[in-house]
Amino acid sequence: MKRQSMVILLNENYHVCTGCALLCDDIEVITDNKKITEVKTACRKGVSRMKGCNEPMSPTVDGQQVDIDVAIAEAANILKNAKSPLIFGLGNSTDGAQIKAIELAKQIGAVLDDTSSFCQGPTIEAIFNNRIRSCTLDDVRNRADVIVYWGADPSNSHPRHLSKFSYFPRGQERQRGWEEDRTMITIDIRKSHTAKISGDKSYQIPLRMDAEFIDALIDALSGKVPKVSFEFDTKRILELANILKKAKFGTIFVGLGLIYSLDDIEPVVRLMDKLNEVSNFHLIPMVGHYNMRGFNQNLFNKTGYLNRVKFEKGNNIDVQHGAEFSIIESLNNKTVDAALVIGNDPLSSLPLTVAKHLLDIPVITIDPCETFTSRKVKVTIPSALSGVECGGSAIRMDGEEVKFEPIIQVGSNRPSDEEILIRIMEAL
Amino acid sequence: MANAMEIYQLLPKTNCKECGKSTCMAFAVSLLSRELTVDDCPPLKEDKFKSNYDKLSDMIAPAQGASESGMVVHEDKCFGCGNCVVACPVNVADDPHGAGIGRAPTSDKVILRVKDGIVRTSNVQECRRFGKDKILCNGCIVTCPTEAIEFV
Numbered sequence: 354m355k356r357q358s359m360v361i362l363l364n365e366n367y368h369v370c371t372g373c374a375l376l377c378d379d380i381e382v383i384t385d386n387k388k389i390t391e392v393k394t395a396c397r398k399g400v401s402r403m404k405g406c407n408e409p410m411s412p413t414v415d416g417q418q419v420d421i422d423v424a425i426a427e428a429a430n431i432l433k434n435a436k437s438p439l440i441f442g443l444g445n446s447t448d449g450a451q452i453k454a455i456e457l458a459k460q461i462g463a464v465l466d467d468t469s470s471f472c473q474g475p476t477i478e479a480i481f482n483n484r485i486r487s488c489t490l491d492d493v494r495n496r497a498d499v500i501v502y503w504g505a506d507p508s509n510s511h512p513r514h515l516s517k518f519s520y521f522p523r524g525q526e527r528q529r530g531w532e533e534d535r536t537m538i539t540i541d542i543r544k545s546h547t548a549k550i551s552g553d554k555s556y557q558i559p560l561r562m563d564a565e566f567i568d569a570l571i572d573a574l575s576g577k578v579p580k581v582s583f584e585f586d587t588k589r590i591l592e593l594a595n596i597l598k599k600a601k602f603g604t605i606f607v608g609l610g611l612i613y614s615l616d617d618i619e620p621v622v623r624l625m626d627k628l629n630e631v632s633n634f635h636l637i638p639m640v641g642h643y644n645m646r647g648f649n650q651n652l653f654n655k656t657g658y659l660n661r662v663k664f665e666k667g668n669n670i671d672v673q674h675g676a677e678f679s680i681i682e683s684l685n686n687k688t689v690d691a692a693l694v695i696g697n698d699p700l701s702s703l704p705l706t707v708a709k710h711l712l713d714i715p716v717i718t719i720d721p722c723e724t725f726t727s728r729k730v731k732v733t734i735p736s737a738l739s740g741v742e743c744g745g746s747a748i749r750m751d752g753e754e755v756k757f758e759p760i761i762q763v764g765s766n767r768p769s770d771e772e773i774l775i776r777i778m779e780a781l
Numbered sequence: 782m783a784n785a786m787e788i789y790q791l792l793p794k795t796n797c798k799e800c801g802k803s804t805c806m807a808f809a810v811s812l813l814s815r816e817l818t819v820d821d822c823p824p825l826k827e828d829k830f831k832s833n834y835d836k837l838s839d840m841i842a843p844a845q846g847a848s849e850s851g852m853v854v855h856e857d858k859c860f861g862c863g864n865c866v867v868a869c870p871v872n873v874a875d876d877p878h879g880a881g882i883g884r885a886p887t888s889d890k891v892i893l894r895v896k897d898g899i900v901r902t903s904n905v906q907e908c909r910r911f912g913k914d915k916i917l918c919n920g921c922i923v924t925c926p927t928e929a930i931e932f933v
Contacts, residue, residue, distance in 0.1 A: 367885070379885035394885040396861040397898030494883060508926040512862035513883075521867040521924065522883030531868065531924075546926035550864070 369757035371445070371740030372399035373511050374640035374750035375490075375518070378757075387761045389741070396512035403741055403760075406722030410735040421766055424734045425773065428693070428717040429780035431732065435691035435715075438463045441680050442697030442719075443770075444642030447745025448754075450770035451644070451651045454695065457778055462666025464689055467648045468641075468697065470660045470679040475618040476607055476638040477649050478659055480752075485625050488604065488635035489751045495524035499600035501538045504563065504610020505639045508546035511750075514639075515550070519606070526602075536596060540566070541610060556593065559583050563614040570594060571627045603634040609641075640750040642696075643740070647748035684710040692716045695770055696736075698724035719773055736770045743769035783840040785809045791833040791840075793824045812837075813933060814851070815844055844933040850908040850915075851932045854900055858929035861898035865921035865930060869893050871907050893921065900930070 370377045377399065383391040392400045412424040419427075432438050440463045443451050458465040469477060479485040493500070500519045507514035515521055520537045527534040539548040540556045540563075548555035558566050562583055569579035569587075573594035579587050597603060607621065615621070621636070628634035640646050649659035656662055658674040665671050676682055680699065683689045684707050691714055700708050701724065716730035721738040737743040737759075744758040768776070788809040795805065800821045802808045811817040819825060819841070825834050847853045863883075866872055872880040872891045879887030886894050892904045905911060909918035910932060921930050 381885065391897055393894070393896050394863070395898065396863065396895070398860070400861065400898035508862060509860075512860050516863040516867040517883040521864055523873065523877070523881050530873075550924060550926055 368760050369740055369755055370395045370399035370403060371643040371747065371757070372396070372402040374643050374646060375511050375513055376643060376747060376749045376755040376757075377513055377517060378755060382760055384761055387763070389760065398512055402738075405738060405741065408723040410718075410720055410723045410727055410733050412735055413733045415731060421734065421768075424732050425776050426780055428732050428734060429777050431691050431715045431717060432457075432461050432463075432693065432777065433781055435461070437689050439680065439683055439689040439692040440465045440695070441692060441699065442467060442695035443648045444468050444645040445696035445739065446644060446648075446770040447739050447743070447747055448644065448647050448651060449745050450695070450739075450774060451648050452655075453771050453774040453778070455652060455655050457693075457774055458662075459664045460666075460778060460781060462664050463693075464663045464678050464683050465652070466661050466678060466680045466683070467645060468702070469645055469649055471681060472609065472645065473607075473612060473638040473640050474649070474660050476612065476621070476636070477640075477646060479618050479622060480636070480638070481649070481653055481659060484622050485636050486629060486634070487637055487752065489753055490518040490637070490749065491753075492602070492635070493604050493637070494518050494522050494527075496526045496602040497524075497604045498527065498534060499536050499538070499596060499603040501540065501597075501603070501605040502547055502551075502639075503540045503605055503607055504542075504612070504614065505606050505608025506541065506545035506547050506610075507606070507608075507639065508550070510608070510639060510641065514606075515547070519604070520550070538593065538596065554596075556589065558585065561614045563611050564616075564620045566590075567620040567624045570597075571624060574598065574627050574631055597628060597634070598631050600632050600634065603628065603632060605634060605636045606639050607636060608639045637751050644747035646750055646752060647746075650748050650752070681707055684708065687713075690714055694718045694720075694726060694730075695774075696720055696739075698726045700724075700726040700729060719770055721767070734773055735767055736773055737763055737767045739769065742767060743771075745769070745771070783813070785813050788812055788837065788840065791837050792822065793830060795824065797824060799823045812841060813844070815847070815933065847933050848902050848908075849905045850902075850911040852902055852905075852908070852910070852921075853931045853933060854902070855929045855931070856899050858927040859899045859925075860927065861895045861900065862926065863895050863900070864924040864926065865900055866891070866893045866895060868920045868924040870918065870920055871909065875907070 368380045370380045380395045381393040382389050389404050392403050411418050412421040414427045440458050480487045521531045523530040537551045538554045539551045542560050569581045569590050573579040573590050579590040653659045656672045661678040663673040663678045717732040718727045718730050719734045719736050727733045741760050742763045746756045789806050792805040800808050819837050867883050875890035876886050876888035892907050909916040
């Protein structure tokens with residue numbers, strides 16, 4: 354008998370949460386006088402984003418509060434005079450804003466990079482180049498029976514990952530959910546909150562030993578005796594290999610713990626190839642910012658590269674790509690002489706030894722909230738909080754597009770990232 | 782949260798039966814299940830047990846905020862992941878196309894839902910741990926990554 358597809362009752366009052374790359378689309382809110390007073394279903398991370406900033410940013414030039422038009426004119430002036438400007442961020446901006454930022458980078462001949470160059474970039478690149486098989490989160494919910502979190506702790510980074518998509522929900526082919534139909538495995542260097550739920554299927558390995566553990570696992574999957582240089586019961590590796598082999602639809606969620614521990618993505622590609630020889634496995638990167646994958650997708654569509662590019666001024670065709678155009682190398686080598694930071698806080702997230710060059714060059718920051726970076730820079734331009742004060746579309750961690758409408762209307766003193774970028778381009 | 786043995790250690794251990802229970806251990810269990818209060822033990826009000834009386838009052842204070850099924854949510858630990866909402870067998874039975882598949886609850890009958898990033902209870906009488914014939918279901922306890930849910 355043909356299985357009846359599950360009916361999903363979509364409530365038109367549902368909103369999308371832009372707290373992380375899960376883009377949960379079942380959030381209800383209660384508003385009062387253009388302020389969100391209650392958020393239902395979202396996790397604490399989402400609630401704090403949707404309820405807005407504790408310290409909203411105001412338009413400033415050299416620390417003095419000015420009109421937003423003055424701040425935008427000054428931003429255009431800085432970019433016009435720069436020989437090699439840097440555009441960085443955009444992980445918390447809509448697709449529309451990202452496309453405009455790419456156009457702006459072309460117009461002014463800028464280095465363009467986002468957080469993926471020191472984050473999930475290698476994994477997403479391998480997926481774009483069809484070297485690794487991926488699937489959607491809805492496939493995981495409906496079909497996955499073996500779920501592996503490697504170097505990831507979604508309980509803290511993406512709180513609803515387990516409850517909305519992977520382990521706990523009932524799916525079309527997994528009607529008995531977590532109790533009987535699914536197995537969750539965590540491989541990490543510590544007993545994380547997620548590892549606690551996986552119980553005896555939690556594999557704790559020493560720091561930076563992931564590549565060795567992958568090779569031992571490939572050996573076990575090939576029927577050889579696995580060997581590792583650190584103390585680890587090889588029977589447990591064989592047991593893990595057995596679970597992976599028997600999977601009907603397996604998914605590995607790769608976190609930054611694994612990416613940072615590897616020199617390159619090759620061990621993961623090898624593991625996925627082996628797993629797909631003996632079983633059926635997919636991989637999804639645990640993307641942090643809500644639209645980081647969108648930036649990679651949009652830039653890939655335009656240039657064939659997903660990050661770390663440099664455009665030539667006035668040349669619409671040529672684009673250079675390489676490690677030297679990453680934000681880290683650009684700041685280390687001091688090759689950029691101005692920066693436009695959109696929806697990001699590099700002074701907090703990058704090591705200060707790298708980020709200190711940002712204190713020596715004129716920097717413009719576009720952000721809804723005040724950040725450590727915004728307190729130190731030359732020009733600040735406040736923007737609307739995307740997903741709450743302005744709508745658009747974004748790409749979820751699995752590559753699915755999600756559209757969203759603004760929840761509350763704000764005045765023209767808080768334009769969206771996209772509008773600000775258009776106005777900067779017009780001023781140029 | 783204290784257990785019955787910890788409570789028992791602070792009681793007079795005389796099995797005087799003045800509280801209506803046959804032993805001090807039985808009183809400790811009744812205290813934990815909120816059937817009786819600390820004041821129901823007359824000897825405990827004597828001067829020599831004053832410090833024990835104070836300790837016991839502090840010890841069972843968290844249980845006072847528990848729901849009728851005995852559920853205590855430590856709001857400082859809960860981050861609203863919703864694992865308990867989706868794993869709860871009552872929620873799944875009452876709302877198979879909402880909470881059951883990981884989406885927002887679509888039924889008013891659900892007993893757990895997340896509001897403002899913290900799990901809240903409603904329709905407590907539907908919980909399997911409610912009332913005299915309760916089942917010691919632990920669906921929400923074992924799925925909580927931060928041990929934010931306890932039952933007393």
